[in-house]
Amino acid sequence: MTTEIRVLDAEDDLIAAAKVFRTAMVGIPPLPDLAPGQITTLLEPGRTVGAFVAGQLTGTADAVTSTLTLPGGAVVNHAAVTHVGVLPSFTRKGIATALVHHQLRDFAQRGEIVASLRASEATIYGRYGYGVASSAQTVEVQTARAAFRPDVPAGGPVRLLDAAAAWEILPRVYDANRSSRAGTIGRPPVWWRGVRLRTESTPGASYIAVHGEPGSETGFARYRPIDTQAWFVSDQRTIVVEDFFAPTIDACVGLLRFLFELDLIHRVTFWMLPLDNPLPWLLVDRRAMRATAVHDETWLRVVDAHAALGARRYVGNGAVTVAVNDPLLQSNSATFIVTGDGVETSKRAAQLNVGIEGLGAVLLGGATWRNLAVAGLAHAEDPAALAVADQLFAVPEAPYAGTFF
Numbered sequence: 001m002t003t004e005i006r007v008l009d010a011e012d013d014l015i016a017a018a019k020v021f022r023t024a025m026v027g028i029p030p031l032p033d034l035a036p037g038q039i040t041t042l043l044e045p046g047r048t049v050g051a052f053v054a055g056q057l058t059g060t061a062d063a064v065t066s067t068l069t070l071p072g073g074a075v076v077n078h079a080a081v082t083h084v085g086v087l088p089s090f091t092r093k094g095i096a097t098a099l100v101h102h103q104l105r106d107f108a109q110r111g112e113i114v115a116s117l118r119a120s121e122a123t124i125y126g127r128y129g130y131g132v133a134s135s136a137q138t139v140e141v142q143t144a145r146a147a148f149r150p151d152v153p154a155g156g157p158v159r160l161l162d163a164a165a166a167w168e169i170l171p172r173v174y175d176a177n178r179s180s181r182a183g184t185i186g187r188p189p190v191w192w193r194g195v196r197l198r199t200e201s202t203p204g205a206s207y208i209a210v211h212g213e214p215g216s217e218t219g220f221a222r223y224r225p226i227d228t229q230a231w232f233v234s235d236q237r238t239i240v241v242e243d244f245f246a247p248t249i250d251a252c253v254g255l256l257r258f259l260f261e262l263d264l265i266h267r268v269t270f271w272m273l274p275l276d277n278p279l280p281w282l283l284v285d286r287r288a289m290r291a292t293a294v295h296d297e298t299w300l301r302v303v304d305a306h307a308a309l310g311a312r313r314y315v316g317n318g319a320v321t322v323a324v325n326d327p328l329l330q331s332n333s334a335t336f337i338v339t340g341d342g343v344e345t346s347k348r349a350a351q352l353n354v355g356i357e358g359l360g361a362v363l364l365g366g367a368t369w370r371n372l373a374v375a376g377l378a379h380a381e382d383p384a385a386l387a388v389a390d391q392l393f394a395v396p397e398a399p400y401a402g403t404f405f
Contacts, residue, residue: 004052005102014039017060024085032201051095059086059095067186071395072313079107081117082405100128107303115301131360133300134183134399136272138293145288146260152282155254161208167196173217179247182364183399211251219251238267274400300360305332309343318388323350351385354378365395
């Protein structure tokens with residue numbers, strides 16, 4: 001079977017690709033009715049690819065040009081990979097592999113340092129060099145018990161946004177207050193247009209609360225009620241916070257107070273919060289909050305190992321020599337000396353050997369070298385080198401993106 005991979009630009013091809021993806025995912029609603037030309041505003045030109053077998057579109061993948069923050073605050077070019085799917089009748093025939101390999105070569109040609117995705121299955125992307133670099137947790141809060149400690153600050157003013165104005169304000173707020181936390185990614189216009197379409201095409205009410213004075217907002221929360229069939233008589237009224245952007249303590253506390261004090265609401269569920277979020281420490285009764293799930297979030301693929309290692313910052317005065325192996329992008333296969341001052345290539349014998357999947361996992365500080373070694377994703381010639389590497393790669397905050405795509 002011969003598979004042809006080509007870039008899709010025509011509107012009909014893009015619509016066909018969207019339908020292929022939804023069929024592959026099984027549980028995603030059908031493509032909503034789109035105005036003529038609308039789909040081209042939801043996908044970045046030149047970044048949607050299709051796999052054809054005997055002229056039939058059998059698989060697709062696309063990406064969005066973005067940026068990603070590394071430990072220390074450096075922001076590097078990043079490809080946000082999404083919409084990877086193969087028709088059920090063509091799976092396990094190498095089509096996904098052909099799509100992903102095509103993407104990786106394209107990313108390298110574009111000068112993108114890293115790529116990341118959100119995985120529908122946890123057993124697929126490691127084979128292509130993606131490693132789990134950050135996790136997020138789903139949190140449920142009982143509002144009747146969610147009293148704040150006396151010394152927790154009040155936070156700033158919070159107001160609801162009119163839906164018509166919100167989609168102009170939110171991108172400005174996000175860009176102006178972008179977090180320095182490792183794993184943060186840029187949200188380009190095409191991403192915002194997609195979120196707006198999904199929000200407006202989803203039945204039921206939705207709301208957007210923004211923190212700060214008009215013109216100088218510093219955070220926001222997008223939320224909606226769920227299970228509203230018996231809303232007026234229910235004792236389990238719940239809102240789901242789909243997007244909680246609160247990069248400062250003031251924004252975090254102000255938005256939390258607003259959400260927990262909403263009339264009628266018994267529970268607030270946050271879809272995604274960082275693993276080290278401060279919420280349990282803010283509450284008198286920390287058991288008012290419970291984590292209901294922990295999910296792998298960022299699957300990171302290092303596209304340019306030298307640039308990625310060189311851009312992030314390190315901790316302490318140690319030094320370790322790391323050999324990276326990347327069978328798909330051979331230019332990444334090299335040996336690096338990592339010190340508190342930075343990174344350079346080396347001809348020395350390696351103290352640590354790691355595949356590109358393992359490098360993606362540790363790059364943001366979300367995994368430890370010791371755990372990689374236990375899992376067989378890294379190998380140490382001297383076990384003492386693991387402790388040195390873990391000190392060098394340590395981060396003050398758990399990596400987190402908080403952005404689904």
